[in-house]
Amino acid sequence: MGAPGGLIRPVVCRALWPQAGTREIGAVGKAMLNKYARAFFTRVLTPFAAFLIRLGVSPDTVTLVGTAGSVAGALVFFPRGEFFWGTITITLFIFSDLVDGNMARQLGRTSKWGAFLDSTLDRVADAAIFGGIAMWYAGKGDNNLLCAVAVFCLASGLVVSYTKARAESQGLPCDVSGLVERAERLVISLVAAGVAGLQTFGVPYVEWLLPVALWLVAAGSLVTVFQRMLTVRREAFEADRVAAGN
Numbered sequence: 001m002g003a004p005g006g007l008i009r010p011v012v013c014r015a016l017w018p019q020a021g022t023r024e025i026g027a028v029g030k031a032m033l034n035k036y037a038r039a040f041f042t043r044v045l046t047p048f049a050a051f052l053i054r055l056g057v058s059p060d061t062v063t064l065v066g067t068a069g070s071v072a073g074a075l076v077f078f079p080r081g082e083f084f085w086g087t088i089t090i091t092l093f094i095f096s097d098l099v100d101g102n103m104a105r106q107l108g109r110t111s112k113w114g115a116f117l118d119s120t121l122d123r124v125a126d127a128a129i130f131g132g133i134a135m136w137y138a139g140k141g142d143n144n145l146l147c148a149v150a151v152f153c154l155a156s157g158l159v160v161s162y163t164k165a166r167a168e169s170q171g172l173p174c175d176v177s178g179l180v181e182r183a184e185r186l187v188i189s190l191v192a193a194g195v196a197g198l199q200t201f202g203v204p205y206v207e208w209l210l211p212v213a214l215w216l217v218a219a220g221s222l223v224t225v226f227q228r229m230l231t232v233r234r235e236a237f238e239a240d241r242v243a244a245g246n
């Protein structure tokens with residue numbers, strides 16, 4: 001998980017920038033879904049997480065199996081244009097990303113390794129999802145422009161996440177999620193892909209949804225990269241100023 005809600009005290013940042021020592025990021029720092037939907041899904045998924053714990057399953061196993069299932073769903077179905085079944089498969093597995101952390105918290109075993117594994121494998125699943133869509137448009141979907149937009153979604157999504165990871169590795173809080181973080185990227189793309197996939201069953205007028213979603217995610221991710229970069233730029237300048245004693 002990125003920054004948990006509540007009080008954040010990054011040790012390095014505090015040393016560099018004492019007045020930034022206590023930051024309430026829970027309310028302001030999260031995009032819409034992470035802010036509102038996460039609490040709901042936490043309540044819904046907690047009994048399932050408890051059930052897996054009773055079976056002796058570890059959070060890391062859930063992280064790994066969830067990613068493997070999402071990647072398989074994306075790379076088996078999407079390149080063939082089977083968007084309905086691809087989306088159903090990915091959706092079944094991708095909620096593991098909300099279950100693994102829930103299990104770790106119930107066990108009182110949240111760990112730095114778990115946080116690293118969770119975030120790193122998020123990138124793998126995201127790459128497979130947008131890569132699978134790009135492969136469809138590069139092949140039978142036969143649309144170079146949409147292939148490029150899907151590749152842009154893939155790359156910009158990675159950059160969105162990288163901005164935060166790189167800032168935090170320097171002790172700079174990146175306490176703005178921006179317009180489109182991971183949950184938004186996935187919900188917009190997967191809802192559109194799933195509904196567009198109903199075309200296979202003869203549902204008319206749905207095929208335009210996926211292109212629209214891709215353009216939205218691409219534009220939103222670009223805005224988000226700038227939002228995060230500007231936030232980190234401000235914080236980096238301030239930290240440098242304080243370190244220089246000005």
Ligand SMILES: CCCCCCCC/C=C\CCCCCCCC(=O)OC[C@H](COP(=O)(O)O[C@@H]1[C@H](O)[C@H](OP(=O)(O)O)[C@@H](O)[C@H](O)[C@H]1O)OC(=O)CCCCCCC/C=C\CCCCCCCC
Nearest residue numbers: 001002033034037038119122161181182183190191194195
């Ligand atoms: C007509 C059919 C309509 C169907 C409607 C279905 C509606 C479903 C609607 C909503 C589902 C909403 C689920 C939203 C859950 C959001 C909760 C949330 O915010 O979780 C966040 C979490 C990501 O956070 P992490 O902390 O684990 O990871 C961080 C993240 O990777 C950061 O990346 P960044 O944001 O910066 O790019 C990193 O920086 C950070 O390091 C890292 O820790 O959640 C997720 O990512 C998982 C979200 C799951 C989203 C599931 C989407 C599935 C939705 C719909 C599928 C619809 C299927 C439709 C089929 C249609 C058939 C007709």
Ligand SMILES: Nc1ccn([C@@H]2O[C@H](COP(=O)(O)O)[C@@H](O)[C@H]2O)c(=O)n1
Nearest residue numbers: 001059060097100101104110111114115
């Ligand atoms: N295998 C794992 C996965 C996650 N964690 C911890 O949970 C946090 C992420 O929570 P989510 O609700 O977003 O999944 C993560 O930062 C870790 O602290 C873990 O310990 N092991």
Ligand SMILES: [Mg+2]
Nearest residue numbers: 097098101118
């Ligand atoms: Mg998770």
Ligand SMILES: [Mg+2]
Nearest residue numbers: 097118119122
């Ligand atoms: Mg995750």
